[in-house]
Amino acid sequence: MLTTSLPGGTWTLGGLTVTRFGYGAMQLAGPRVMGPPADHDGALAVLRTAVELGITHIDTSAAYGPHVTNQLIREALHPYPDALHIVTKVGANRDPQGGWPPARDPQSLRRSVHENLETLGLDVLDLVNLRLGDATGPRPGSLAEAFETLADLQRQGLIRHLGVSNATPEQVAEAQAIAPIVCVQNMYNLAHRRDDELIDALAGQGVAYVPFFPLGGFSPLQSSVLSTVAARLEATPMSVALAWLLRRSPNILLIPGTSSAAHLRENIAGAALSLSADDLAELDTIGR
Numbered sequence: 001m002l003t004t005s006l007p008g009g010t011w012t013l014g015g016l017t018v019t020r021f022g023y024g025a026m027q028l029a030g031p032r033v034m035g036p037p038a039d040h041d042g043a044l045a046v047l048r049t050a051v052e053l054g055i056t057h058i059d060t061s062a063a064y065g066p067h068v069t070n071q072l073i074r075e076a077l078h079p080y081p082d083a084l085h086i087v088t089k090v091g092a093n094r095d096p097q098g099g100w101p102p103a104r105d106p107q108s109l110r111r112s113v114h115e116n117l118e119t120l121g122l123d124v125l126d127l128v129n130l131r132l133g134d135a136t137g138p139r140p141g142s143l144a145e146a147f148e149t150l151a152d153l154q155r156q157g158l159i160r161h162l163g164v165s166n167a168t169p170e171q172v173a174e175a176q177a178i179a180p181i182v183c184v185q186n187m188y189n190l191a192h193r194r195d196d197e198l199i200d201a202l203a204g205q206g207v208a209y210v211p212f213f214p215l216g217g218f219s220p221l222q223s224s225v226l227s228t229v230a231a232r233l234e235a236t237p238m239s240v241a242l243a244w245l246l247r248r249s250p251n252i253l254l255i256p257g258t259s260s261a262a263h264l265r266e267n268i269a270g271a272a273l274s275l276s277a278d279d280l281a282e283l284d285t286i287g288r
């Protein structure tokens with residue numbers, strides 16, 4: 001059994017135990033998540049630091065770079081420790097302008113699963129999320145053909161577990177009618193709480209919720225209430241935002257992104273911050 005001193009302890013994704021404090025690799029690619037990083041060795045060091053600090057959940061996608069973060073993960077960490085679980089996603093391509101055009105037809109999904117296997121150097125992917133919607137957020141519409149394609153690849157033994165990303169609650173339910181899912185990866189943080197009900201429903205089902213942009217993503221979280229609480233606790237707003245997410249629900253797994261090993265250490269320390277009932281009540285006013 002995995003024991004950890006990381007804040008939040010562990011969670012089991014299907015049969016895979018992971019630390020609730022994970023690492024999102026997107027920030028390791030170049031500007032606008034295109035091309036290689038300016039500091040290749042620094043990127044490798046961030047990944048190795050994550051594993052040295054005990055993180056066993058790394059989030060990536062073939063679309064980051066494209067292929068760049070997968071290649072960095074392989075270069076830094078292959079052969080992978082048994083405890084490490086790499087979560088990837090399929091369903092979007094990149095265009096030369098850095099856009100994220102959807103690629104959810106069966107042929108594109110099959111190709112993307114094989115590309116992820118190859119670039120990560122794996123025979124089986126632990127967990128694949130089907131990315132839905134577009135860059136502006138979830139969009140309604142059936143995921144049946146796409147999710148059935150992934151379920152088929154799972155039956156073929158190429159994928160252990162499935163999840164969905166950037167999904168509406170209706171799409172989550174539609175996916176669950178096709179095959180079990182172990183996580184939903186949607187945008188959520190202290191200031192963007194559209195998924196509050198979904199998080200609680202998933203917690204009741206034992207399904208993980210993995211917020212992307214936990215720190216606000218490309219535009220850092222800004223709120224006078226957050227700044228006030230952080231100042232009172234002599235902590236950074238980022239620390240408070242991460243500690244709040246861990247307290248929000250036991251099924252929330254963190255994948256904050258950073259291209260800096262120092263920030264990674266700061267974020268781990270920050271997520272361990274203890275928040276009082278008064279702090280939580282005050283923070284609760286932000287995204288409501």
Ligand SMILES: NC(=O)c1ccc[n+]([C@@H]2O[C@H](COP(=O)([O-])OP(=O)(O)OC[C@H]3O[C@@H](n4cnc5c(N)ncnc54)[C@H](OP(=O)(O)O)[C@@H]3O)[C@@H](O)[C@H]2O)c1
Binds near residue numbers: 026185213
């Ligand atoms: N499913 C999807 O559609 C989707 C979409 C977006 C992201 N994701 C996943 O979610 C993960 C997290 O999202 P994200 O990385 O975009 O956003 P995020 O975690 O909310 O924020 C990352 C940003 O915060 C900065 N940062 C992190 N720690 C910091 C610290 N201690 N002090 C100052 N700045 C700090 C990073 O800059 P530095 O590099 O300078 O630290 C980076 O600019 C991604 O890595 C990716 O794996 C998924």
